[in-house]
Amino acid sequence: MPVVKWQADPERPICVEMRLNSPLLVDAEVYVRQPGAAKWQRVWKSEFAEDVPAGRITITLDPLPAGAHLLLAAFFFGARKTQYRAEFRVHQPDGDLPAAEIEPITGTTGNRNSAAVEQELELT
Amino acid sequence: MTPARAPASLAALLAALLLAAPAAAQQGFTIPEAPAFVFLGASPGDIARPTTARDLAVAIANGIDSTGRVQQGVAVDLTPWLLYPQAVTNATYRGRRGAFMLANTQISIGTVRPQGDTSAMQAAVALKTTLVDRSDPLASDDFVERLRAATGERCRDLVTPDGRPDTEARLACYDRQVDRVRDEWLQDDGHWNDLNVSAAVAVGGLFPESEISRLRYDRWAAWVTAGLPLGAKAGQVLVHGRFDADRNDMELGPTWTVGLRALVGSSRANVFVEALRSSTSDAPDASHGAWSGGVEFLAMNRLWLSVGFGSTFSTIADDKAELRTGLQWNFGDAPRFLEALAPTP
Numbered sequence: 001m002p003v004v005k006w007q008a009d010p011e012r013p014i015c016v017e018m019r020l021n022s023p024l025l026v027d028a029e030v031y032v033r034q035p036g037a038a039k040w041q042r043v044w045k046s047e048f049a050e051d052v053p054a055g056r057i058t059i060t061l062d063p064l065p066a067g068a069h070l071l072l073a074a075f076f077f078g079a080r081k082t083q084y085r086a087e088f089r090v091h092q093p094d095g096d097l098p099a100a101e102i103e104p105i106t107g108t109t110g111n112r113n114s115a116a117v118e119q120e121l122e123l124t
Numbered sequence: 125m126t127p128a129r130a131p132a133s134l135a136a137l138l139a140a141l142l143l144a145a146p147a148a149a150q151q152g153f154t155i156p157e158a159p160a161f162v163f164l165g166a167s168p169g170d171i172a173r174p175t176t177a178r179d180l181a182v183a184i185a186n187g188i189d190s191t192g193r194v195q196q197g198v199a200v201d202l203t204p205w206l207l208y209p210q211a212v213t214n215a216t217y218r219g220r221r222g223a224f225m226l227a228n229t230q231i232s233i234g235t236v237r238p239q240g241d242t243s244a245m246q247a248a249v250a251l252k253t254t255l256v257d258r259s260d261p262l263a264s265d266d267f268v269e270r271l272r273a274a275t276g277e278r279c280r281d282l283v284t285p286d287g288r289p290d291t292e293a294r295l296a297c298y299d300r301q302v303d304r305v306r307d308e309w310l311q312d313d314g315h316w317n318d319l320n321v322s323a324a325v326a327v328g329g330l331f332p333e334s335e336i337s338r339l340r341y342d343r344w345a346a347w348v349t350a351g352l353p354l355g356a357k358a359g360q361v362l363v364h365g366r367f368d369a370d371r372n373d374m375e376l377g378p379t380w381t382v383g384l385r386a387l388v389g390s391s392r393a394n395v396f397v398e399a400l401r402s403s404t405s406d407a408p409d410a411s412h413g414a415w416s417g418g419v420e421f422l423a424m425n426r427l428w429l430s431v432g433f434g435s436t437f438s439t440i441a442d443d444k445a446e447l448r449t450g451l452q453w454n455f456g457d458a459p460r461f462l463e464a465l466a467p468t469p
Contacts, residue, residue, distance in 0.1 A: 040287035113302035
């Protein structure tokens with residue numbers, strides 16, 4: 001999945017919206033890598049295999065500087081040949097800058113029981 | 125035989141079985157994956173599977189040229205809930221019949237040029253859904269609770285040295301846990317043969333001169349398949365019906381096809397007996413069918429083998445009850461005719 005570059009205001013908190021739809025169970029997580037850091041840190045995770053309420057999650061993150069990376073991850077699991085759809089929106093509600101443009105991701109678990117959707121963003 | 129040569133030999137054996145399989149063995153009692161294509165007698169190689177409204181519009185627009193003529197070879201297989209994504213989560217799938225049916229609904233659309241007419245175009249649209257499926261693990265509160273308990277946090281803690289989720293390791297972890305819990309739920313608890321009912325309907329139209337403005341109704345067909353438990357875990361009875369309405373262009377009445385299959389065993393090996401009868405009013409061979417019986421087992425992942433006997437019967441041919449033996453094959457997650465057991469989108 002290509003990294004999406006997104007211009008963000010380093011003074012404002014970041015709002016991450018995930019719409020995760022599927023008959024499958026889902027584990028959703030958000031990771032951050034600060035500029036210059038060697039490792040990613042998991043800053044949020046859904047309750048284990050908890051249903052995402054109405055398929056929608058909204059998380060607010062502390063402001064991040066330019067050069068930081070965000071990783072949005074969703075792991076769908078539970079059955080073969082089952083479809084899923086993941087839609088991510090990253091924005092700053094009170095800011096003037098546009099939201100990150102991320103296309104919805106759809107797929108099927110195929111012959112596996114699980115599938116992963118990962119979207120990385122680089123803040124500029 | 126060395127271990128290295130065993131897969132090649134097995135593949136050769138399976139290929140031989142494939143070639144030896146009688147054609148009738150490959151005609152299931154199940155509802156087709158995309159009923160519109162079966163309804164039209166088409167086997168499109170390039171099927172559009174749009175997941176957004178825009179993609180759907182493009183797929184349909186591609187089927188009509190600039191002069192308003194319908195194009196040959198349109199093949200669209202659509203899962204409607206992907207166009208309205210907020211409707212389906214695992215909670216709604218388990219808790220709301222509407223969400224369950226929506227998640228299991230597929231719409232297929234196809235066009236094909238009718239035989240003997242180089243200018244007209246036939247089209248069909250079909251809707252297929254699962255009405256009830258108590259053998260679907262994802263629709264079971266019990267299965268979901270077990271999966272949660274079995275998986276715990278163990279899969280989530282798999283990360284790469286730089287702290288990212290280790291995707292392959294995590295998927296392998298989920299796969300193992302799901303396989304184990306699903307096998308327990310289906311086999312040990314006897315859910316493999318639970319009640320399931322699926323149905324489909326297809327409607328066909330004809331475009332004289334392929335002009336979209338001249339669409340007229342042609343015919344319709346419907347399918348229904350029901351699986352009923354035979355004892356707690358012992359077996360299953362499957363009933364299949366198909367109705368094909370009479371065609372405008374033929375002097376034939378409607379066709380009824382009814383099939384019945386009973387099996388005793390498990391979802392991995394069973395003894396079965398089945399019969400299929402088809403009747404068409406005003407046809408030269410007004411009624412014909414087949415029956416067979418045998419054993420069937422899961423040879424390997426998604427490959428079923430069966431051996432049995434049976435015969436065909438017909439109103440114009442002699443009703444010879446001659447026995448025949450053969451090997452039959454089928455790819456799938458469940459025994460032949462039990463595909464409704466496999467959770468499908």
